[in-house]
Amino acid sequence: MGDHVHVRLGQGLSVSEQGELIEHSRCRCGATWTKVFDADGEDPDRPGPS
Numbered sequence: 159m160g161d162h163v164h165v166r167l168g169q170g171l172s173v174s175e176q177g178e179l180i181e182h183s184r185c186r187c188g189a190t191w192t193k194v195f196d197a198d199g200e201d202p203d204r205p206g207p208s
């Protein structure tokens with residue numbers, strides 16, 4: 159196995175329990191990634207100080 163440049167192929171999107179958008183990607187070699195995008199805007203369940 160020599161140097162290998164991963165090619166991230168999009169595998170779709172999902173949403174976490176926190177409402178974050180999660181992008182799933184994988185390479186032909188089997189490596190996988192997840193990229194989390196913080197939810198924008200309202201944050202109804204965010205714990206606050208009060």
Ligand SMILES: [Zn+2]
Pocket residue numbers: 162163164165185186187188189
């Ligand atoms: Zn790869």
